[in-house]
Amino acid sequence: MTLHFKCRGGLYPRSNIERYGVPDDKVSWSSEYEDYKPPNHTASSVHGKPWADSNIGEPGFKPLWNSVDGKVNRVSYMGKYAIQNGFPLNPIGRTGISGRGVLGRWGPNHAADPVVTRWKRLESGEIENDGSSKPILQFVAIKRRDTGEWALPGGMVDPGEKMSATAVREFQEEATNSLLMDEEEKEAWMEKFKNFFNDGDVVYKGYIDDPRNTDNAWMESIAYNFHDNSGSTVGALKLHAGDDAVGVRWVDITPDIKLYASHKDIVMEVMNKHLTNLSK
Template structure:
């Protein structure tokens, strides 16, 4: 709740700071004139009514400036958060292409939206303080029961097409895991089921996971992973 209120709080603080400056200027003029009268005597060019006028004008000016400053801050905040030019926040994920020597790839059936009921590669969000490689190994174990050491994963590449995920801007790093053909699997976490599929006979895949698997062939050819 505090974080939600923070933009309004800092806008008000900015307005109060500007108002304080205006009041200080007005009172400073009045004080300086009064001191001058006390020290030097005589009748100053600025009378008491003039001092009162300056002080009241300063306070009124401070109030108007506070409202103006608050309005500018509101418009600036709206521009930064709602403008089409604002930079979208990207989410960071990791996916795993686990393959066997007999030409099969491990897929999960998603258990919730988006693409509920569709087949996809094992993967998920990278947690704070976690590398994409560590996230890939963790998600593979959580969703399929297959445990692979982080240093056994080989990076295929990063996939960042803006429309690759209907939830918004998602960037994923895909990793290759080579496992024995008889590796047992057990669906878990957000996977409804897990299954080995022939690489040459894949079902329709969620997200851009077909491109990720196709990228495996390119990475294998050019980088010998």
């Protein structure tokens, strides 16, 4: 990714703060933009939260940039990010807003995304194709409560959590509503699908063009593909939206699909991978 679009222009999420205009040729920090005066915004909702950083400059807050800082991973997949006047700089460039907005961490905010896939099948069990004999791949999408957009059921990595575990946990929470299950039910579920979720393939690692990004805080994610080739395990599961998801369904991956942040790039990549494997 060399440019970002979804974190440029318009109102910052959950605020009435307008982002300062950033034309394509001014995104990069290396292009001069003398008039650039982004509003500064850190939402009051992140202050004093156990999952969030303190404000930069507050006594006692000594973040180790570009490092694993205790249990908080401040390393970017994009390489070493710059620090300007004590503030980390977005590795893609300007977003039209400074501060950290609604994000908990200054610098990279690490998430993990599960891309759970199956082939679309007819009643007969035969794989359905798109009319040009290409089989149709489907993935589990959730509808986000915050923007109403369809998205991967991903979420933030908890401090010290293994990223592959985050991807599976978020799938359980957002697409199967494990938050309503008791411990025993959760364990039974995990036992049933243990092998399936053990076998994830890393399909993306990097910056996410998320509408919450700012000049000093941004989303990054690692996406794992879990594929049910026969459609008999997770492919046959009853889905149930939970936590911050208000809808869940299997969605066909097609070139005109519209998804939250840069999730379209990720699912297209997964589809191409499976189609290439098929033709081998």
